[in-house]
Amino acid sequence: MEEFLKKLPKVELHAHLNGSLGIESLRDLAERLYGSTSEEFSQLCQRFIQFDRNSDLDACFKKFSFVHELTSTVEGLRYATELAVRDFDKDNVQYVEIRTTPKANSNYSRRDYLQTVIDAIRTAREKYPRILVKLLPSINRAEPLAAAEETVSLSIEFARSHPDLVLGIDFSGNPGKGRFADFVPILSRARDMGLKLVIHCAEIENPPEVKEMLQFGMSRCGHGTFLDPIDITYLKERNIAIECCLTSNLKSGTVPDLKEHHLKRLMKADAHKVLCTDDSGVFDTTLSKEFLLASEVFGLSRNQCISLTLEAVHHSLANDEERNQMAVKVKDYAASLA
Secondary structure, X not given: OHHHHHHOOEEEEEEEHHHOOOHHHHHHHHHHHHOOOOHHHHHHHHHHOOXXXXXXXXXXHHHHHHHHHHOOOHHHHHHHHHHHHHHHHHOOEEEEEEEEOOOOOOOOOHHHHHHHHHHHHHHHHHHOOOOEEEEEEEEEOOOOHHHHHHHHHHHHHHHHHOOOOEOEXXXXXXXXXXXXXXXXXXXXXXXXXXXXXXXXXXXXOOHHHHHHHHHHXXXXXXXXXXXXXXXXXXXXXXXXXXXXXXXXXXXXXOOOOHHHOOHHHHHHOOOOEEEOOEOOOOOOOOHHHHHHHHHHHHOOOHHHHHHHHHHHHHXXXXXXXXXXHHHHHHHHHHHHHO
């Protein structure tokens, strides 16, 4: 099963840039920036992926400061983007939608940040031609509304100049901070201008906000850990997929045990769902490993893994031609096993 999943041409729909660098890539990044890696840095890398039983979402978000420091320069950000694409390519991911929050510091503006990521993705396409990469700029709900407004304005601009690359907006960040209602006018503007919306929803238990988000609408639902049966039916009827991140939910403490993961309920309800990594570096996983976990815990067969991959193709934000090409790769692989 492991070899089958590794060779499966997979589709990743929920991946945050700064959380998607594995230890090897972090070391390569540090070596590029600082000339070498020390034993101390190696220990930092190990702590980066270690979680204890009492870990929660707040602890997870604190870990990102480690990578943010490495990507605080144009060179660091550019190379980190290339390395993230390299890591997905190594796992035989044929398509990935990368999310990242534009940041501003003394080295770059939010505009510079997005331009650097876009340029790096273009370069990575030449180095890793098997994988198709798209970009979803993120709104961090913990940041001021002005930052969200700037992100949407830049996203609209870059979607016009790079229509094959910038496809939508991700709404994410610590779900315990910020009020979704405050961001609705900003998100509405993005949608009105043609950007798709992928929203972290029901990541924690907050029924009133979940209802607000569902009524507002989205192209896909991120996590959906605390969706109730009515919510799941609501999304199913509207053909909205729920992005399931097994290892992420377990290590961040929103799911106590994988056997109790909401993927089980989604499968029983025949809801639209996709398997994703969320932050493959932080959680020390790959999309192949997520599929393997699902097969071990929930008994997914090879055919079910192929069906889940085709479902991810269907719910991607790629254009029709790109989706058809992805589906052909998956079906050809399945046919080769017959």
